[in-house]
Amino acid sequence: MKDKKDTPLERIWNGIYVENPVFCLILGMCPTLATTTSATNAIGMGLSTTAILVASNLMISLLKKIIPGRMRIPSYIVIIASFVTIVELLMEGFTPAVYEALGIYIPLIVVNCIIMGRAEAYAGKHGPVESVFDGIGMGIGFTLALLLIGSVREIVGAGTWFGLRVTPGSYVPVNLFILAPGAFLVMAFFVAIMNKLKIGAARRTNWDPTENGCAGCAAECASCTRLGMCGGKDPADQGNETKESGS
Helix, strand or coil, X not given: CCCHHHCHHHHHHHHHHHCCCCCCCCCCHHHXXXXXCCHHHHHHHHHHHHHHHHHHXXXXXXXXXXXXXXXXXXXXXXXXXXXXXXXXXXXXXHCHHHHHHHHHHCHHHXXXXXXXXXXXXXXXXXXXXXXXXXXXXXXXXXXXXXXXXXXXXXXXXXXEECCEECCCCCCCCCHHHCCHHHHHHHHHHHHHHHHHHHHHHHHHCCCCCCCCXXXXXXXXXXXXXXXXXXXXXXXXXXXXXXXXXXX
């Protein structure tokens, strides 16, 4: 019986919400912060990354039994770089404006930790179908995150959305949001919202750290995909605290 977490819908939902690469895993910060000055740039980077993520996941999954263990990482880089080159040439030919706007960040997709991370953590250990849907989910999650950040920065910082004015003529743009500090501010805002939603959901469903592999990880809570919901405490300690408070 197939694990529920490996069904297509579960893989897609995992990438969009449960382990969103930007708002939960905090991966791919270089393109996230640098290319989200507008919604158009955000969509361009998100879709190109998604295409490369899906293609590389599929190829790596198909070749996982052929690639020697010691050559795993170099092989992954070559596969990813090949798809990046294809996407880069297609963008240069069909969307030159977006290609020029994204600049160096397109070839830098080769070293994007989201793509390499999914190749190492998932595609290299699962079948082609699961890997494709994992790539789709992570790609959609990445694209939506970039679109949200880019939209807020463009609307507040320029008064436009996808290049079209959406604010009154009297509106004075806040240029700070187009600059680097604005990227960090908007990013932090959405991460805080995600934390609030997930922590609230965990409390409502009686989150069990034992079942979710995050017990006793006090030193790692900063990078916990579950946002440190167990508080870095061992379940036994939590049980003792509950008994003490009850007594």
